[in-house]
Amino acid sequence: MPSITREEVAHLARLARIELSDDELDHLAPQLDQIITLVGQVSEVAADDIPPTSHALPLTNVMRDDVNVPCLTPEQALSGAPAAEEQRFRVPRILEED
Amino acid sequence: MGDLIRKTAVELSELMTSGEASAVEITQAHLDRIGAVDGAVHAFLHVDTEGALAQAAAVDKKRAAGEKLGPLAGVPLALKDVLTQDGIPTTAGSKMLEGWKPPYDATVVQRLKAAGVVILGKTNMDEFAMGSSTENSAYGTTHNPWDLNRIPGGSGGGSSAAISAYEAPLAIGTDTGGSIRQPGAFTGTVGVKPTYGGTSRYGLIALASSLDTPGPCARTTLDAALLHEVIAGYDKRDSTSINQPVPAVVDAARRADVAGLRIGVVKELGGEGYQPGVEARFHEAVELLTKLGAEVVEVSCPHFQYALPAYYLILPSEASSNLAKFDAMRYGLRVGDDGENSAERVMNLTREAGFGAEVKRRIMLGTHALSSGYYDAYYGQAQKVRTLIARDFEKAYEQVDVLVSPATPTTAFAIGDRVNDPIAMYKNDLCTIPSNLAGNAAASFPCGLADEDGMPVGFHVMAPVMRDELLYQVGGALEAALAEQWGGVLMSKAPELEVTR
Numbered sequence: 014m015p016s017i018t019r020e021e022v023a024h025l026a027r028l029a030r031i032e033l034s035d036d037e038l039d040h041l042a043p044q045l046d047q048i049i050t051l052v053g054q055v056s057e058v059a060a061d062d063i064p065p066t067s068h069a070l071p072l073t074n075v076m077r078d079d080v081n082v083p084c085l086t087p088e089q090a091l092s093g094a095p096a097a098e099e100q101r102f103r104v105p106r107i108l109e110e111d
Numbered sequence: 112m113g114d115l116i117r118k119t120a121v122e123l124s125e126l127m128t129s130g131e132a133s134a135v136e137i138t139q140a141h142l143d144r145i146g147a148v149d150g151a152v153h154a155f156l157h158v159d160t161e162g163a164l165a166q167a168a169a170v171d172k173k174r175a176a177g178e179k180l181g182p183l184a185g186v187p188l189a190l191k192d193v194l195t196q197d198g199i200p201t202t203a204g205s206k207m208l209e210g211w212k213p214p215y216d217a218t219v220v221q222r223l224k225a226a227g228v229v230i231l232g233k234t235n236m237d238e239f240a241m242g243s244s245t246e247n248s249a250y251g252t253t254h255n256p257w258d259l260n261r262i263p264g265g266s267g268g269g270s271s272a273a274i275s276a277y278e279a280p281l282a283i284g285t286d287t288g289g290s291i292r293q294p295g296a297f298t299g300t301v302g303v304k305p306t307y308g309g310t311s312r313y314g315l316i317a318l319a320s321s322l323d324t325p326g327p328c329a330r331t332t333l334d335a336a337l338l339h340e341v342i343a344g345y346d347k348r349d350s351t352s353i354n355q356p357v358p359a360v361v362d363a364a365r366r367a368d369v370a371g372l373r374i375g376v377v378k379e380l381g382g383e384g385y386q387p388g389v390e391a392r393f394h395e396a397v398e399l400l401t402k403l404g405a406e407v408v409e410v411s412c413p414h415f416q417y418a419l420p421a422y423y424l425i426l427p428s429e430a431s432s433n434l435a436k437f438d439a440m441r442y443g444l445r446v447g448d449d450g451e452n453s454a455e456r457v458m459n460l461t462r463e464a465g466f467g468a469e470v471k472r473r474i475m476l477g478t479h480a481l482s483s484g485y486y487d488a489y490y491g492q493a494q495k496v497r498t499l500i501a502r503d504f505e506k507a508y509e510q511v512d513v514l515v516s517p518a519t520p521t522t523a524f525a526i527g528d529r530v531n532d533p534i535a536m537y538k539n540d541l542c543t544i545p546s547n548l549a550g551n552a553a554a555s556f557p558c559g560l561a562d563e564d565g566m567p568v569g570f571h572v573m574a575p576v577m578r579d580e581l582l583y584q585v586g587g588a589l590e591a592a593l594a595e596q597w598g599g600v601l602m603s604k605a606p607e608l609e610v611t612r
Contacts, residue, residue: 017479021479022475025475025478025479025482026471026475027459028478028482029431029462029474029475029478030435030438030455030458030459030462031459031462031463031466031471031474031475032456032459032460032462032463033463033471034463037468037471040468041468041471041472041475044472044533045472045475045476045479047533047534048423048472048476048533048534048537049476049479051419051420051423051534051537052420052421052423052424052476052480052489052493053420053489054417054420055417055420055421055424055489055492055493055495055496056488056492057417058414058417058495058496058499059492059495059496059498059499060495063495063498063499064495064498065491065494065495065497065498066494066495066497066498066501067321067494067497068321068351069307069308069321069322069501069547069548069549069550069576070307070308070351070353070550070576072350072351074350075347075350077347085214085215089214089215090214092212092214093211093212093213093214093441093442093443094441094442095442095445102440102441104440104441104454105440105448105454105457106454
């Protein structure tokens with residue numbers, strides 16, 4: 014019994030915003046099933062009283078003085094954009110006029 | 112001047128100081144070598160001939176003017192294509208970023224430039240650093256200079272192949288689960304993962320933010336230490352950067368003394384599944400260190416066996432989040448934008464066309480691990496395993512100064528061998544992953560050739576957080592002792608590459 018079905022993989026692809034072909038789904042679903050079986054081993058070991066570690070270092074919020082420092086110009090920041098207008102990224106329209 | 116490419120960074124620096132060679136001559140020699148052999152190796156994605164020669168000329172000018180220069184000024188270097196360099200194409204091995212030229216330098220790149228290091232170009236890698244073989248690059252596979260039919264390791268296969276093909280004496284890699292150390296082991300070179308937070312991630316295209324660590328690749332321990340010293344140190348632009356002095360890695364590499372050092376052999380990283388030739392070289396290296404005065408004991412780290420599954424939950428979870436920004440809207444590839452498709456469909460079509468198979472696999476695994484109903488069972492549990500692994504390290508470091516193991520269970524495998532078997536591919540990283548999860552420093556040093564196939568074997572050393580100098584102490588001692596036996600570093604045994612041009 015697979016731990017993840019082809020339909021579930023198709024659903025995940027939609028969530029991840031990746032259009033997958035039928036061939037890719039046929040190929041990927043059994044591989045993901047194998048991987049999920051492997052990674053499922055984590056449930057064998059960690060008991061309820063073990064605290065999770067999300068990061069290798071203890072994280073502290075870093076604050077800096079509110080001063081002007083040299084940074085990218087708007088032109089530099091937009092230099093890789095496929096389209097720009099009025100110093101902003103120009104993106105495809107997603108809402109109708111009205 | 113032909114032998115300039117065989118020199119170490121230290122030797123090149125001495126030649127420049129004595130006036131026997133200029134930075135331009137040295138850079139040109141390496142550019143010529145790239146032109147001659149990279150058709151077969153494919154270590155580079157982009158060679159910046161003009162820029163490199165200009166950087167070298169600037170160093171020569173400063174030297175002629177009597178300016179005080181750092182030890183690596185004028186020495187050429189190959190840069191993994193995951194680090195931004197102002198105005199130079201940066202793709203992270205992905206079609207998604209084809210043709211993108213960043214408008215700024217990563218902190219590591221800024222530091223290299225400030226030290227006068229000459230950046231030759233960008234090296235090939237698994238797409239977004241996902242892989243252990245450099246077969247997942249959108250721009251073709253890199254070949255192992257020791258045997259062109261084999262992979263060079265990954266994800267930083269291009270960086271390690273460049274230095275083992277004598278295309279550059281130094282290279283920069285990034286290590287998320289072993290991507291510097293495993294290619295180092297497979298190509299007979301030195302690969303170091305500094306302590307997480309010891310080198311800045313600013314300007315590094317993120318794979319898994321809690322694991323990624325830039326680090327040095329070189330043909331000798333001292334060269335790696337000199338490069339480590341250049342790139343390491345606090346960076347206020349990286350909130351996870353450690354605000355402490357850089358460990359004395361160069362002194363340690365020069366001292367290269369293990370007398371009295373306590374070394375722990377990790378019981379769980381060996382035995383079944385390990386290639387006999389890898390185990391043999393590893394045990395010989397341990398014996399050698401014992402003869403040099405180290406105190407060697409066996410240490411158990413019982414949770415290391417769960418590092419691989421924990422890693423392959425944590426990494427895809429972070430990667431699926433980090434790679435969400437490649438949505439066709441702001442930069443890079445855009446597919447289906449013909450006025451007929453919705454923005455969502457453009458995103459879907461772009462991500463389908465722009466990402467390779469391994470990236471899609473990991474994004475979907477991450478999406479699954481973070482989805483409602485599975486979060487606690489997968490991601491939450493993996494983070495608990497991370498705690499257990501960190502505790503294993505802490506306990507081990509109460510008994511010993513460093514831990515050691517083979518760097519990889521096998522030597523470099525044939526191109527295409529594991530492409531359709533992701534589990535077999537992932538298992539290659541089982542010795543290197545625990546250090547990433549705990550943020551420890553770790554490195555791979557060449558320790559010989561496996562009897563079965565004559566391919567290089569890596570000796571893996573792990574040290575506590577911000578004790579990176581211990582790696583160089585062990586690596587330096589091992590290298591010196593082995594060089595005495597071999598009559599030079601392991602790389603001197605590499606077969607000659609056929610010149611293709």
